[in-house]
């Protein structure tokens with residue numbers, strides 16, 4: 103644990119404080135230090151990052167200082183800033199989160215785009231979001247689709263569902279989403295759906311052990327890895343998904359890059375899925391599989 107004296111960085115106007123904080127983080131090899139400092143300060147001052155320029159000469163109060171020093175300490179211990187301030191941004195919306203849920207990744211925005219396209223194109227009504235976590239996928243779909251839809255958002259982690267429910271209320275879409283504590287690998291689905299959407303745990307246990315400690319020490323392990331070879335959920339989806347879907351249904355899944363995608367595409371092909379497509383994310387990595395039953 104890196105120690106920081108509680109009165110170490112507290113006598114400066116905000117502009118200087120940001121510079122000092124940034125240097126301290128950089129010296130300790132914390133990435134994106136400037137953005138992180140701005141994020142914690144805007145959280146302390148309950149304002150947006152954009153508005154921080156209005157506070158350049160502001161000096162933090164004693165209470166705000168204590169909070170600032172505590173947050174810096176946590177950043178120095180590699181804790182993700184989103185867990186410190188308990189919020190994040192995804193698809194242009196603000197979401198609450200804590201360490202029971204995965205921090206949403208920008209790549210997942212592409213899944214939301216494709217899910218929304220298929221719902222509009224085929225006039226889908228019943229959707230299931232498997233492994234909803236903070237609820238981001240379901241909530242973004244519910245926000246962007248005006249037509250009458252019903253989403254079942256499931257997760258095996260009851261604490262993740264608590265956060266997801268809070269987010270649905272925050273975004274006023276709780277009437278469109280039903281949250282259910284459900285283990286997709288063990289429990290039996292009783293209803294059929296037009297669209298299955300999922301960003302399941304897809305890191306193999308071997309890869310998991312090599313991830314950065316920022317991820318391993320703070321994000322929930324069961325959200326990241328299937329404790330196997332990274333294909334357990336896709337194996338299940340490729341077999342059972344055909345039963346879970348209504349006629350002319352679709353599946354939209356996040357994938358773990360090039361090698362992983364090829365393995366998963368083969369599974370879906372073998373089980374008789376139609377119109378299987380792999381789609382790249384904004385970095386050019388194969389990231390999404392879409393297919394129809």
Ligand SMILES: C[S@@+](CC[C@H](N)C(=O)[O-])C[C@H]1O[C@@H](n2cnc3c(N)ncnc32)[C@H](O)[C@@H]1O
Nearest residue numbers: 206233234235257258259285286287301302325
């Ligand atoms: C990669 S995270 C995705 C979270 C969120 N959908 C997102 O995209 O940020 C995977 C989620 O699947 C959940 N999960 C893991 N195993 C599960 C299982 N057997 N049944 C249902 N959900 C599961 C985890 O708790 C976690 O919330």
